[in-house]
Amino acid sequence: MIYLTLFKTHHFLYFIGSLNFSQQYTKSNNNCIMGTICHRGLIHILCQGTQNALSTTGNSEIQYNMMKDMYTGCEIVMGNLEITMMEHNRDFSFLQSIREVTGYILFAVNEFSRLPLDHLRVIRGTMLYEDQYALAVMINYQKDGQHGLQELGLTRLTEILEGGVKIIQNKYLSYAPQVNWLDIVRDGSADILIQDNGPENACDEACGDVPCWGPGKDKCQRLTKTVCAPQCNGRCFGENPSECCHIECAGGCSGPLDTDCFACRNFNNSGPCVRQCPQALLYNKNTFKMEPNPNAKYQYGSICVAQCPLNFVVDGSSCVINCPPNTMEVEKNGVKRCEPCGGLCPKACHGTGTQTRQTVDAFNIDSFINCTKIQGSLHFLVTGIKGDDYNSVPPLDPEKLKIFNTVREITDILSIQSWPESMSDLSVFSNLQTIQGRSLYRTYSLMVVKIPSLTSLGLRSLRRINDGNVYITGNKKLCYHDTINWTRIFSGSSRPQRRQKQTDIKDNCPRIAEGHVCDPLCADGCWGPGPSQCLSCRKYSRGGTCVPECMFLTGERREFATSSGECLPCHPECKVQEGKETCTGPGADQCVACANLQDGPHCVPSCPEGVMAGEGVIFKYPNKQGRCEPCHSNCTQGCSQSVLVIFISITSQTTTAIVLGVIALVFVGFSIFVLTVLYRRGLAIRRKRAMRRYMENGERFEPLDPGEKGSKVCARFLKPTELRKIKLLGNGVFGTVHKGIWIPEGDTVKLPVAIKTIHDRTGRQTFYEETDHMRAMGSLDHMNVVRILGICTGVNLQLVTQLSTQGSLLEHVRNHKNKLNPQRLLNWCVQIAKGMYYLEENRMVHRNLAARNVLLRNNYTAQISDYGIADLLYPDDKKYFYNEVKTPIKWMALESILFRRYTHQSDVWSYGVTIWEMMSYGAEPYDKMRPQDVPDLLEKGERLSQPQICTIDVYMVMVKCWMVDENIRPAFKELANEFTRMARDPPRYLVIKVRHLVDIQGVPKIEDFPRGCCLKQHQIVPI
DSSP: OOOEEEEETTEEEEEEEEOOOOOGGGGSSOOOOOTSSSTTEEEEEEEEOOOOOTOOOOHHHHHHHHHHHHTOOOOEEBEEEEESSTTTTTOOOOGGGGEEEEEEEEEEEEESOOOOOTTEEEEEEEEEBTTTTTEEEEBOTTSSSSSSSOOOOOOTTOOOOOEEEEEEOTTTTOOOSSSSHHHHHHTTOOEEESSSSOOOOOOGGTTTTTTTTSSGGBOOOOOOSSSTTOHHHHHHHHTTTOBBBBTTEEEEEESSSSEEEEEESSSSSSSEEEESOOOSSEEEEEEEEEEEOOOOOEEETTTTSSSOOTOEEEEEEEESSSTTTTTTEEETTEEEEEEEEEOOOOOOOEEEEEEEEEEEOTTGGGTTOOOOOEEEBBBOOHHHHBBBBBTTTTOOOGGGGGGGGOOOOESSEEEOOOOOOOOOOOOGGTTTOEEESSSBBBEEEEEEEETTTTTTOOOTTEEEEEESEEEEEEEEOOOOOGGGGGGHHTTTSSSSSOOOEEEESOOOOOHHHHOOOOTEEEEEEEEESSSGEEESSSEETTOOOEOOOOOOOSSSSEEETTTTEEEEEEOOOOOOOSOOBBSSSTTSSSSBSSSEEEEEEEEESSSOOEEETTTTTEEEEEOOSBBBEEEEETTTSSSSSSSSSOOOOOOOOOOOHHHHHHHHHHHHHHHHHHHHHHHHHHHHHHHHHHHHHHOOOOOOOOOOTTTTTOSSSSOOEOOOGEEEEEEEEOOOOOEEEEEEOOTTTTTTOOOOEEEEEOOOOOOOOOHHHHHHHHHHTTTTOTBOOEEEEEESSSSSEEEEEESHHHHHHOHHHHHHTTTTTTHHHHHHHHHHHHHHHHHTHHHHOOOOOOOOGGSSSSSOEEOOOOOOEEEOOOOSSSOOEOEEEEGGGGSSSSHHHHHOOOOOHHHHHHHHHHHHHTHHHHHHHHTTSOOOHHHHHTTTTTOOOTTTTBOOOHHHHHHHHTTSSSSOOOOHHHHHHHHHHHHGGGGTTTOOOOOEEEEEESSSOOOGGGGEEEHHHOOOOOO
């Protein structure tokens, strides 16, 4: 369940609730507002944009203060961001919080030097400037001075969903042409106009071939589209085919899932990015109906919400400010929705009877247009009908009285004391249903007095007078009124009666003497001549007119009768029957037969295609009987029939046919032989290519021989003859590591690998235990864990793994400390945490996590290595004790040093030290202390100092990893989530200043570490 509360302050809309979409749109709030529902204290800040283009509101001071009030703290601009005609001394730092603009951005005729939109990632372009530009930057320089726009400052802008770019006549802007706009603009055909700007300047050398937004190493453009592999359909977070963003991502991502997006292309459904929000109706395959979806959500901008904000109305599946035409706002079950009016939409109007509005007249009659309810009374006096010369009121045009055809209710009284001579009835009130009588004239709520032209009332729809009496007198030609069963009209009232008598009817025409009688189809009297003026019908009615019979068996459109005798048409999908009734009710499931197709009990014009159901999309096809049948489960785009039926017809048995058949069989046999040879050759080629991909890209693919059974273990058992050692890489506690090649038996392909030889130094039992552990490790397959590709059980156990050409993380941060940026460092933190979480899920305790044991598959992907120390934690064991393996004291948790106890939580301690190494550019922890002195230091509460580039947020994560109580240290899953959040805004958490190149020889190497109890451990070469 998603809770959502909205309140409005100035121009902001604050969302407090568990709308846990991409966390770049959220920020923590520890003090929830009273009266709201808070979940984990997340607040989402949205603000309204503008639509002024180049026009201004007031002077520049007023305009600046208005913008500052609107956009301070704003994260999502719901509309356009327009900044025009601002001086160079204005401070626009309040724009730095903006992350997304749904409309367009316009910067024009300004004098300041830089656009402070450092956190803007996406421009959606739902509205476009000049109908084609999502970003327009124009004429931003001082006409008679030296001030003007020099940098765009859009360093995180990675996507424009709709529209193009227009950057023209910015005298001092030098870096706009350098930006790769094709990587940002989604629509390749969008117009990109960049001209008449300042002289072009070169990007910083650190950017290399990558474009830039301005001078400096931190202004390099981040490419997320043009550098992607061809397999990617949108954006990517790396250059490999496995590093594509989800198709619903916008602005880039941190991983391949729909929950890793920086922003959503369409809608954000509380975390995942989706094409559309969960619909309000789902197709029920059991009842064959569209039924309400209990998990439905509404579209609010680019967000899916369970409830619309308080000042919005639900229209279909969207949150809107106002209902569209011909709909009205209706509240059902506490939710305000837009519903069709079913005719004229309700409109309440003030009546007459006040000092300034005594009667309906030529001046005020237009105020009653489209009114359905009169709040008050309606008076028709001679000064209104015939005019008032004293007040210069002209006579009322009788045609204007037709305005009252829309009136259905009067809350007080209807008083008619004057009427046009050309009108013989009151049919302009033919739709009036109720007179409330809340305020009466004396005791009357309906008065018709001395109208000489009136022959009938014509109030054919009047069914209830809640309070008050009826006064009809002095109408010499008025008939039919005394046939009305007034008691039936008064009986609908539930209010206490104030009347002594209900009617006062006198001095009108005698109906029998004149021959004015009701139609024979009427019951309870009539309002005038004809079957349409009946108070009620003796038999049936159709559209307010009494009829002798419904069209049960005749007519183009057949009918059925309701319990009240109303004739209503059958559903349009019902098939007209001859000699019998066509339907029993108004629904499509109440037809005797269907005119087109039948889906379950319902008659339908076509079978459902692409309709959302509870577990997916429904497709059906019509069978020969006209019933809708479900398509096969493998059909994803519909079908014409469920199964393929092949009919074979043999028309002759001649000798010629037999000969031709034999020739065809020979030809087919020869073709199959040739195709088999080509297929086997192609299979061998694909096998070689697959093995190379298996080694080089780490894809989870391994060709199996015919008859070979797949298993969970990914590693192969290799023969010693398949391995060739080339170069010694190093020595470790358990053996040596060589660079080598693997030549699979029967193949000629040579695959570069790392070969680790395990020497049995502690007895056969340890040797076999180590073999079992390594075989278990062979089942691991994760992008952040070095994979074991094979196991060779010769004289000594040999493990074959991927060969890392980039070296260890420790070497990399030491050798390239001047080229590292916050984004890459935080991404490595996330990847190491995810790899360790994967080991934890597979019940593996690493025991030896350090920066030297983290390898780099490439410049962006880190992998955990060193399987010589990692051990298996079996399901029945909560902790596992080791006794004989040498371990590095400075990376170990306190309980591991004192009690030799190793758990996943002790790995968390080592993770914290590893992160410290990385943030310290490869410095050794406790470098001035001997290993044997470290336990005493830790017991005193001392910890590693805060690295220079880390903010307090990052350092506190390290401190949590070094808590003495292992039960309160964060889990690896929590660490991965925390660093993922930080990676979405790296400069906020890591502060890396521009440094001059330093002599890397001054950085200590692994060989220079002090020798102690962990000397041999430091000399292990990671694999």
